[in-house]
Amino acid sequence: MEFVQHLPPPLLAPFVTAAHGYRVPSYPLGVHRGLPSSSMTLVFELGGRLRITGLSAAISSHAMVCGLHTRAALIDARAPMDGVQYALTPLGARALLGVPAAELHDRPVDLAEVLGPAAAEVVDQLHEACTWDERFAVVDRALVGNLEAGVPPEPAEVREAWRLILTGRGRVPVSAVAAQVGWSRRHLSERFRWATGLTPKQLSRVARFEAARALLTGPAPVPLARTAALTGYADQSHLDREWRALTGCSPTTWMREELPFVQDEDSSSAADSRT
Numbered sequence: 001m002e003f004v005q006h007l008p009p010p011l012l013a014p015f016v017t018a019a020h021g022y023r024v025p026s027y028p029l030g031v032h033r034g035l036p037s038s039s040m041t042l043v044f045e046l047g048g049r050l051r052i053t054g055l056s057a058a059i060s061s062h063a064m065v066c067g068l069h070t071r072a073a074l075i076d077a078r079a080p081m082d083g084v085q086y087a088l089t090p091l092g093a094r095a096l097l098g099v100p101a102a103e104l105h106d107r108p109v110d111l112a113e114v115l116g117p118a119a120a121e122v123v124d125q126l127h128e129a130c131t132w133d134e135r136f137a138v139v140d141r142a143l144v145g146n147l148e149a150g151v152p153p154e155p156a157e158v159r160e161a162w163r164l165i166l167t168g169r170g171r172v173p174v175s176a177v178a179a180q181v182g183w184s185r186r187h188l189s190e191r192f193r194w195a196t197g198l199t200p201k202q203l204s205r206v207a208r209f210e211a212a213r214a215l216l217t218g219p220a221p222v223p224l225a226r227t228a229a230l231t232g233y234a235d236q237s238h239l240d241r242e243w244r245a246l247t248g249c250s251p252t253t254w255m256r257e258e259l260p261f262v263q264d265e266d267s268s269s270a271a272d273s274r275t
Contacts, residue, residue, distance in 0.1 A: 001025060006136045008086075011144050015092030019139075021084050021132045027077035029257055034066075034073035035213070036206045036246050038166060039087035040104065041066045042111075044126055044139065046083050051076035054248075056107045063111035063119050065097060067104025068197040070206065072248045084126065084135050086143075090196040091159060094151050096143055105197035115146065154195045157181040161192055161200060170208030171232040174200045208232055209246050212239060216251065217259060224251055 002023040008016045017039050034041070034052070042065045043050060049060045054074035066073060068090055090101035097114050111119035122142045129135045153159070164177050177200055178185040189199045196203065212231045215222040222230065228239040243251045 004132045006132070008136075008140055009144065011147065012096075012140065015089050015096050015147075016086055016143070017089055018087040019085070019136065021135055023080070023082045024077075025080050030076070030078045032075040032077040033247055033249075033254070033258060034075050035209075036068070036070050036072070037087075037210060038068070038203065038206055040068060040090050040093065040101065042086040042088055044084045044123060045081060046123070046126055047081050048079055050081070050083075052108045057109075059108040059110060061108075061110045061112075062123050064108045065104060065111055065114060066108040067093075067101055067106060068203075068206070069106045070198070070202055070246060071106075072246070073108065084139055086139065090198075091154050091162060095148050096146060098146070098148060098151075100194060101197040102194045118142065118146070155191060157183055157188070158192055158195045161188060162196065162203070165200060165203050166207050168207070169211040169231065170204035170206070172204075174204065205242065205246070209242065212243075216255065 002021075004021040006019040006021065008019055044063045046062065049062055050064065051060045052058065052064075052066070052073050052075055054072055055066070055069055065088070088096060093099060093101040093104065099114060111122075115122075122138060125138045126135055129138055160181050161177050164172055164180060174188075175185055178188045181188065183191070189201075192203075193199050198206070208231055212227050212233070215227045215230060216224070224239065225236045228234075228236045231239075233239040233242065240250055243249075243254070247254055249257075
């Protein structure tokens with residue numbers, strides 16, 4: 001198993017929150033859950049077609065982008081995988097991909113539908129690349145080349161609402177967020193959903209889930225009841241219900257089935273990280 005972290009060039013910093021390369025063996029359970037998060041996913045799979053179900057559309061492709069979602073994406077992991085994955089900010093979807101994030105909500109999309117023939121060209125260049133640095137350079141170059149400098153940024157109110165929700169880990173009431181940015185709750189929800197694919201309430205759920213997951217998978221895992229209390233759930237039962245709704249299984253099932261995979265990814269990333 002190999003995970004290699006990458007720091008994209010400064011031009012992409014507002015739009016890319018993380019990037020890594022991976023080589024992983026087949027997953028013993030056959031299906032890996034792609035969990036909801038506050039980032040969109042851009043992935044190039046070179047070992048074979050990546051197959052995803054569980055969202056509003058199924059897909060089989062070497063290159064795809066997936067918008068924000070509030071349920072697990074089911075990834076066919078029966079065969080070894082080898083590729084490159086970038087985490088994108090939904091607020092940068094129009095700048096990098098030319099489409100608003102709302103159009104990608106809850107579905108993986110073949111990158112050819114978004115970028116046309118350029119998507120296949122990137123896949124071909126990745127197959128020809130011999131090192132991780134060369135692979136990352138291919139994707140960086142494609143994204144920078146596609147950067148639409150003329151696309152206006154999302155309204156400052158939307159960007160501030162996004163920041164408030166994430167820094168507050170989903171615990172700031174939507175009404176308070178709306179008041180902070182000077183919009184009505186209804187207007188904020190409409191504009192926010194168009195810009196990101198989620199409503200402020202949905203992003204708050206995802207942000208709280210991410211905070212809980214971080215505590216459960218950290219170097220010193222926090223017990224479930226304590227995690228629930230620290231992340232704003234009413235109690236452990238509330239955490240359990242939300243976890244099932246967002247992942248399709250209980251926290252204990254996820255930790256038993258998926259946590260070893262996550263821990264291997266984290267340890268490999270630490271060992272192989274580069275800038």
